[in-house]
Amino acid sequence: MSATAIATVKKSRGSSKYHTYADLEAAGIFNQPVRKRRPLAIGRGDKVIPRNFGLSDSDLVDLRARHAAGDDVPNPHNKGFSYYLIESLKGLGINRNHSMKRVIERFKEVAGVDKDKKTGKTFWQTWKNKESRNEATGQDWLGRFNQNIEVLQRVPVGDRKNVTPYGLKLLRVGQQVLGTAGVVIDVVYGSSGDVMLRLNTDSAVPINETKKTRYVETGANEVDSPSDSPSTVSESVETVVGVQYDVLVAPSEELLKAGLLKAEFMVEAVEVAEAVEVAEAVEVDSGLSA
Secondary structure: OOOOHHHHHHHOOOOOOOOOOOOHHHHHHHHHHHHOOEEOOOOOOOEEEOOOOOOHHHHHHHHHHHOOOOOOOOOOOOOHHHHHHHHHHHHHHOOOOHHHHHHHHHHHHOOOOOOOOOOOOEEHHHHHHHOOOOOOOOOHHHHHHHHHHOOOOOOOOOOOEOOOOOHHHHHHHHHHHHHHOOEEEEEEOOOOOEEEEEEOOOOOOOOOOOOOOOOOOOOOOOOOOOOOOOOOOOHHHHHOEEEEOOOHHHHHHHHHHHHOHHHHHHHHHHHHHHHOHHHOOOOOOOOOOO
């Protein structure tokens, strides 16, 4: 993707006073039923109706009751990818590192029990064999598995632009049910170099050690690419921008503090990332509060 294309993506987005999810909450947007919310310029160009990613009062009553009954980390999602991933990590052991291989094996088990009454298929069978919406950018089931994990790491971080925090429900289970800093999914390297997943029950910011942010000089409306311009927005985010969605990577934070990475570049990276059709990767369940 060329520098001009990146600038175009950035300029095409509507201006809005709602920079973060906290801005939407502070404005009382989610106190209104969905049918009464007006579309806002917070999406990828066209105005969209704000979506509530938090926990409702009834959600909290249910989650706290389940926790009091012995559930260490009550699952806030309806049965879907997010639900089964969390259950897989819980079953393997919270606050412990587990290899991706073990997580996938466990996922197949927990997502391969209940069958849909209409299709007679389990969630695993349906999800694994789901056809891609886009032949050019679609990925196989393993690629989608990895991307779904990364999207679940989207949580509000300071004043960084993010109005689609898919990981907020899980985060607030920690903050509003367990009484911790939050619950997040960490992606780290094990001692042997294998990618490991961890359900961290006391952190407000997920770690993703597989994402490395590089310092790239930026002009007013351009990005100097260290390689040939990628052909898709997602490739641009990955190889040129180097910041994946809104996941805070420890090396990025260190570079920012050291003055080696421009804060405005990180914001631009997130904006470009949000231009990607995230729904292609995310199997977001329907349990988000209205």
